[in-house]
Amino acid sequence: xxxxxxxxxxxxxxxxxxxxxxxxxxxxxxxxxxxxxxxxxxxxxxxxxxxxxxxxxxxxxxxxxxxxxxxxxxxxxxxxxxxxxxxxxxxxxxxxxxxxxxxxxxxxxxxxxxxxxxxxxxxxxxxxxxxxxxxxxxxxxxxxxxxxxxxxxxxxxxxxxxxxxxxxxxxxxxxxxxxxxxxxxxxxxxxxxxxxxxxxxxxxxxxxxxxxxxxxxxxxxxxxxxxxxxxxxxxxxxxxxxxxxxxxxxxxxxxxxxxxxxxxxxxxxxxxxxxxxxxxxxxxxxxxxxxxxxxxxxxxxxxxxxxxxxxxxxxxxxxxxxxxxxxxxxxxxxxxxxxxxxxxxxxxxxxxxxxxxxxxxxxxxxxxxxxxxxxxxxxxxxxxxxxxxxxxxxxxxxxxxxxx
Amino acid sequence: xxxxxxxxxxxxxxxxxxxxxxxxxxxxxxxxxxxxxxxxxxxxxxxxxxxxxxxxxxxxxxxxxxxxxxxxxxxxxxxxxxxxxxxxxxxxxxxxxxxxxxxxxxxxxxxxxxxxxxxxxxxxxxxxxxxxxxx
Numbered sequence: 001x002x003x004x005x006x007x008x009x010x011x012x013x014x015x016x017x018x019x020x021x022x023x024x025x026x027x028x029x030x031x032x033x034x035x036x037x038x039x040x041x042x043x044x045x046x047x048x049x050x051x052x053x054x055x056x057x058x059x060x061x062x063x064x065x066x067x068x069x070x071x072x073x074x075x076x077x078x079x080x081x082x083x084x085x086x087x088x089x090x091x092x093x094x095x096x097x098x099x100x101x102x103x104x105x106x107x108x109x110x111x112x113x114x115x116x117x118x119x120x121x122x123x124x125x126x127x128x129x130x131x132x133x134x135x136x137x138x139x140x141x142x143x144x145x146x147x148x149x150x151x152x153x154x155x156x157x158x159x160x161x162x163x164x165x166x167x168x169x170x171x172x173x174x175x176x177x178x179x180x181x182x183x184x185x186x187x188x189x190x191x192x193x194x195x196x197x198x199x200x201x202x203x204x205x206x207x208x209x210x211x212x213x214x215x216x217x218x219x220x221x222x223x224x225x226x227x228x229x230x231x232x233x234x235x236x237x238x239x240x241x242x243x244x245x246x247x248x249x250x251x252x253x254x255x256x257x258x259x260x261x262x263x264x265x266x267x268x269x270x271x272x273x274x275x276x277x278x279x280x281x282x283x284x285x286x287x288x289x290x291x292x293x294x295x296x297x298x299x300x301x302x303x304x305x306x307x308x309x310x311x312x313x314x315x316x317x318x319x320x321x322x323x324x325x326x327x328x329x330x331x332x333x334x335x336x337x338x339x340x341x342x343x344x345x346x347x348x349x350x351x352x353x354x355x356x357x358x359x360x361x362x363x364x365x366x367x368x369x370x371x372x373x374x375x376x377x378x379x380x381x382x383x384x385x386x387x388x389x390x391x392x393x394x395x396x397x398x399x400x401x402x403x404x
Numbered sequence: 405x406x407x408x409x410x411x412x413x414x415x416x417x418x419x420x421x422x423x424x425x426x427x428x429x430x431x432x433x434x435x436x437x438x439x440x441x442x443x444x445x446x447x448x449x450x451x452x453x454x455x456x457x458x459x460x461x462x463x464x465x466x467x468x469x470x471x472x473x474x475x476x477x478x479x480x481x482x483x484x485x486x487x488x489x490x491x492x493x494x495x496x497x498x499x500x501x502x503x504x505x506x507x508x509x510x511x512x513x514x515x516x517x518x519x520x521x522x523x524x525x526x527x528x529x530x531x532x533x534x535x536x537x538x539x
Binding site for chain 2: 122132133134136139140141142143144145146147148149150151152154156157158160161162164165167168175210211212213214215216263265266268269270
């Protein structure tokens with residue numbers, strides 16, 4: 001079981017993130033160190049207090065990012081986990097620290113997510129030369145590149161197909177509903193100083209932007225970018241020994257769940273992002289005792305507008321099959337029933353892959369602390385974070401404002 | 405006609421009408437286009453080969469306008485549920501790539517075409533699905 005039976009509850013003590021964007025003059029480690037130092041300062045601890053470090057990064061995962069980070073923030077000889085788990089990388093780093101504390105191996109842990117992507121365009125879209133003499137190779141005996149010839153495996157098309165599959169199975173979902181998701185997230189981002197983009201677009205502007213992979217236009221796709229986020233996590237017994245101010249601002253991690261995709265018939269050819277998300281959500285609700293209706297805000301994985309819509313249903317934020325109506329009725333807007341991605345989401349806040357899952361927790365924790373400034377969701381006491389990476393990996397966390 | 409080779413090994417072009425073939429788990433009936441050490445559904449190791457139906461229903465699609473370099477756009481990437489079992493990814497071909505001509509739930513059938521010719525004159529046979537009903 002993941003996260004249900006615990007020797008010790010686990011809390012967020014400190015949290016920070018850099019503004020997401022493009023940093024030509026800072027390297028990966030600069031960004032990670034900035035978020036780490038800021039999170040430790042926020043939590044009132046130093047590197048000498050940290051018992052375990054987990055660092056999530058995807059693009060440079062083979063380079064010992066955690067140990068390189070230590071050389072900037074303090075080499076104290078503690079265990080370091082370098083974590084790579086697709087778009088769930090950052091959240092998996094958080095969970096690695098959580099499990100170390102629950103196992104009794106650590107009192108305080110530091111979880112960092114960092115990515116430096118720059119402006120790379122379409123991920124996976126590089127040119128591949130065809131063979132000049134056809135010879136079957138690989139697991140499918142292909143004689144030439146099949147990308148674009150036997151469907152697509154690139155992200156915009158795959159996630160477009162995720163949304164269109166939902167439209168096939170449920171009424172009331174079409175290009176306009178998907179576009180409304182992006183209209184919302186761009187609007188939300190105007191209030192977030194940490195977002196990569198902060199520009200509102202009308203529904204027409206979203207729908208008439210350059211088409212990338214129907215029904216996703218450019219404004220319905222997340223950008224690439226750079227950024228980092230970090231959390232200081234503490235066990236409850238340790239937290240009880242800390243100052244009044246530290247305890248008052250601590251946020252309880254009521255569930256920390258990680259799933260992979262169980263076998264489903266169609267996920268052999270089209271990734272099934274639904275089943276493992278539903279499994280993770282159900283585990284998180286069970287572990288935390290929180291009901292979906294209790295949630296004051298949700299940060300979920302809107303890598304594309306088509307993805308956000310299906311996760312309303314997967315995370316039980318709407319009636320089964322009712323995701324189209326949920327967005328039509330403005331349920332996920334910041335003044336709606338369950339505000340979703342008040343940060344601007346991946347679509348506008350940005351998606352430096354390794355950082356994303358940590359930044360989600362930063363965002364929700366900041367609201368639960370009442371420190372989110374202009375974008376604060378009033379009186380927020382419980383929130384949920386969700387990330388999913390194809391392959392697949394899904395992580396859901398439930399956070400609560402509570403007293404200790 | 406010169407020598408031909410299928411674009412992937414699960415397309416069969418030399419045994420009657422062109423069709424797709426899958427590995428089928430003896431225990432669970434799960435279908436795979438690539439070899440598996442064990443069935444991802446049941447963990448058992450027995451497989452047979454199964455010829456798949458050439459007709460199906462369009463379950464999902466995306467019209468791709470920004471693609472990998474060298475891939476002509478727009479094109480339609482699709483997920484097709486085959487009659488009798490099996491789900492396959494492929495392009496929708498032989499129709500206009502727009503939402504008026506490509507619609508969820510429409511009936512489609514397997515179509516093959518020459519996707520290229522190599523330096524030795526061998527033709528690569530590709531496949532896709534076109535709107536219509538096999539009679």
